[in-house]
Amino acid sequence: MIFVTGDTHGDIDFKKLLQLKEMNLSFGDYLIICGDAGICWSSLNFQRFLDLYRGIGCTTIFIDGNHENFDMLKEFELVEYLGAVMHRIDEHIFHVLRGEIMKIGNTTFLCIGGAVSIDKMYRINHVSWWLDEEISNHDIDNALYNLEKINFKVDYVITHCCDSPTVTKSFGFKRDVCTDKLMFIDKLVSYKHWYFGHYHFDRKINDKKTCLYQEIIKLNI
Numbered sequence: 141m142i143f144v145t146g147d148t149h150g151d152i153d154f155k156k157l158l159q160l161k162e163m164n165l166s167f168g169d170y171l172i173i174c175g176d177a178g179i180c181w182s183s184l185n186f187q188r189f190l191d192l193y194r195g196i197g198c199t200t201i202f203i204d205g206n207h208e209n210f211d212m213l214k215e216f217e218l219v220e221y222l223g224a225v226m227h228r229i230d231e232h233i234f235h236v237l238r239g240e241i242m243k244i245g246n247t248t249f250l251c252i253g254g255a256v257s258i259d260k261m262y263r264i265n266h267v268s269w270w271l272d273e274e275i276s277n278h279d280i281d282n283a284l285y286n287l288e289k290i291n292f293k294v295d296y297v298i299t300h301c302c303d304s305p306t307v308t309k310s311f312g313f314k315r316d317v318c319t320d321k322l323m324f325i326d327k328l329v330s331y332k333h334w335y336f337g338h339y340h341f342d343r344k345i346n347d348k349k350t351c352l353y354q355e356i357i358k359l360n361i
C-alpha cells in the first residue's frame with residue numbers, strides 16, 4: 141500500500157500517522173510525506189523522531205519542505221533507491237532529492253521538494269532557515285532530464301508548494317520564485333494526480349490536484 145500525506149513537522153503533526161500504526165503495515169508499504177517532515181531538524185530530537193517514524197512500521201519517504209535543516213540533511217549518505225537519488229536517513233526512512241522520479245512497483249512519482257518560507261524575516265540563517273529551501277534551476281533541470289527519459293509521463297506529482305496559478309486562484313496567496321518554477325509541470329508533464337503540502341489545508345483543488353495536510357490518502361494502484 142502507498143499512502144500520501146502533508147506536512148508532519150517532526151512530532152507536531154505526527155498524531156495523524158497513528159492510524160497507520162494500527163494497520164500492521166510492513167516495510168513494503170510506503171508513506172510519502174509532501175515536505176516539512178521535520179525529521180531532520182535538530183540533533184536534540186533527531187533520535188526521538190527516528191524512533192517515532194520507524195514505529196509507524198512502513199517505509200517513509202519524504203521530499204523536503206521549507207522547514208527542514210538542510211545542513212543536517214546533506215550529511216546523510218546518498219543512495220539510489222526506487223530508481224531515484226535519495227538521502228538515506230535510516231534503514232526505512234529516505235529523503236528524495238528534487239527532480240527525481242521514483243518508481244514503487246509500476247507507479248512513478250515526480251518528486252520536487254522546496255518552498256519559500258513566508259516568515260523567513262523572523263528566522264535565523266542556518267538555525268531556523270536555509271537558503272536551500274528555494275527550488276533552483278538545477279532542480280528543474282534535473283526534473284526535465286529525468287522526465288525526458290520517460291516521455292514526460294508520470295503517475296503522480298509530489299511537491300511541497302504548488303504552481304503559481306493554483307496558489308493565486310485557489311488560495312489567494314502570492315506567487316513566488318518556487319511556485320513560478322513549478323509551472324513547467326502543467327505545461328509539459330502528463331500525470332494522474334498532483335499532491336502537495338505546505339499550505340496547511342486539506343483541499344481538493346480539482347480532479348488533478350489536492351493540497352494535503354492532516355488527511356492521509358491511500359493511493360488506488
Ligand SMILES: [Mn+2]
Nearest residue numbers: 147176207338
Ligand atoms: Mn509546514
